[in-house]
Amino acid sequence: MIRHKSISKTIAIGLGAAIGVAAMASSAQALTDEGKLQRGGLLYDWYYKITEGDVPGDTHPAMPEAAGQTGKKTWRCVNCHGYSYTGDVGVKGIMGASGKSPADVIAILKNDTHKYTDAIFNQTDFESLGLFVSKGLIDVAGAKGDAAKGQGYFETICAVCHGKDGKKITDMPPVGAVVNELPDRALHRIRFSKPGVDMPGMSALPADVAIDIWEYTKTLPK
Numbered sequence: 001m002i003r004h005k006s007i008s009k010t011i012a013i014g015l016g017a018a019i020g021v022a023a024m025a026s027s028a029q030a031l032t033d034e035g036k037l038q039r040g041g042l043l044y045d046w047y048y049k050i051t052e053g054d055v056p057g058d059t060h061p062a063m064p065e066a067a068g069q070t071g072k073k074t075w076r077c078v079n080c081h082g083y084s085y086t087g088d089v090g091v092k093g094i095m096g097a098s099g100k101s102p103a104d105v106i107a108i109l110k111n112d113t114h115k116y117t118d119a120i121f122n123q124t125d126f127e128s129l130g131l132f133v134s135k136g137l138i139d140v141a142g143a144k145g146d147a148a149k150g151q152g153y154f155e156t157i158c159a160v161c162h163g164k165d166g167k168k169i170t171d172m173p174p175v176g177a178v179v180n181e182l183p184d185r186a187l188h189r190i191r192f193s194k195p196g197v198d199m200p201g202m203s204a205l206p207a208d209v210a211i212d213i214w215e216y217t218k219t220l221p222k
């Protein structure tokens with residue numbers, strides 16, 4: 001009996017410890033500001049590849065008809081505001097909101113123009129988007145990197161997947177082709193990665209690092 005008790009006590013303690021560990025693990029999973037910034041960049045690009053909430057299927061009411069876009073993709077931030085953040089399809093850019101508090105940005109996302117609800121984005125998603133707009137925007141048109149520095153980064157960080165010539169992943173065009181064809185999108189994706197794809201983002205590093213890498217990738221074979 002005594003033995004039994006002590007065994008169940010041991011089990012109880014073990015369980016308690018396990019629950020404690022689980023609680024620690026879940027609080028450790030709360031995103032840091034770096035993690036949120038990264039997630040915000042991904043959400044801005046193509047949120048429904050990585051969210052679990054509702055995905056509206058109707059055409060976003062703020063999408064200009066002349067853009068000729070319909071359906072769920074019209075809710076992607078990038079489809080209205082662009083990879084240069086200066087606006088697309090006749091919609092204004094978001095550079096004017098750079099430096100606003102994340103809370104102010106979240107209020108914009110919930111306004112009558114945008115209509116993003118808690119069913120679409122959870123609190124972490126809203127905070128991530130808020131942080132991205134507040135702290136993550138750069139002047140893409142004015143970005144000019146140092147290709148020689150970028151080559152060193154490319155060879156140590158990127159070539160393991162893409163190869164030194166950028167051609168190793170065969171289900172996408174060569175990196176040199178993608179970057180020269182859509183440079184703004186490529187810079188955003190070098191900084192934040194591409195939603196739903198196994199590629200690290202560079203957003204925890206200074207933006208200059210990504211810009212140097214981007215400058216170098218423009219010289220890769222197409």
Ligand code: HEC
Nearest residue numbers: 060062063074075076077080091093094096097108113133
């Ligand atoms: C269908 C088009 C559309 C989509 C999609 C869209 N927006 Fe907007 N956004 C607008 C329009 C139109 C305005 C200007 C009117 C307004 O502020 O209400 C605007 C304004 C803004 C502003 C304020 C800019 C300033 O200069 O103050 C921010 C910030 C912003 N949007 C962020 C986002 C983010 C982040 C997303 C994605 C979660 C997003 N928008 C998705 C159309 C869109």
Ligand code: HEC
Nearest residue numbers: 157158161171172175178185186189190197198199200213
């Ligand atoms: C762990 C592997 C991995 C690493 C490391 C990696 N990538 Fe990628 N990258 C991918 C995959 C996978 C894709 C998506 C391929 C697809 O769309 O089929 C991709 C896509 C891209 C794209 C295309 C984005 C677009 O516009 O669609 C570019 C550009 C790119 N990577 C550049 C880089 C650069 C520069 C680095 C280094 C900073 C890097 N990648 C590091 C795996 C990686």
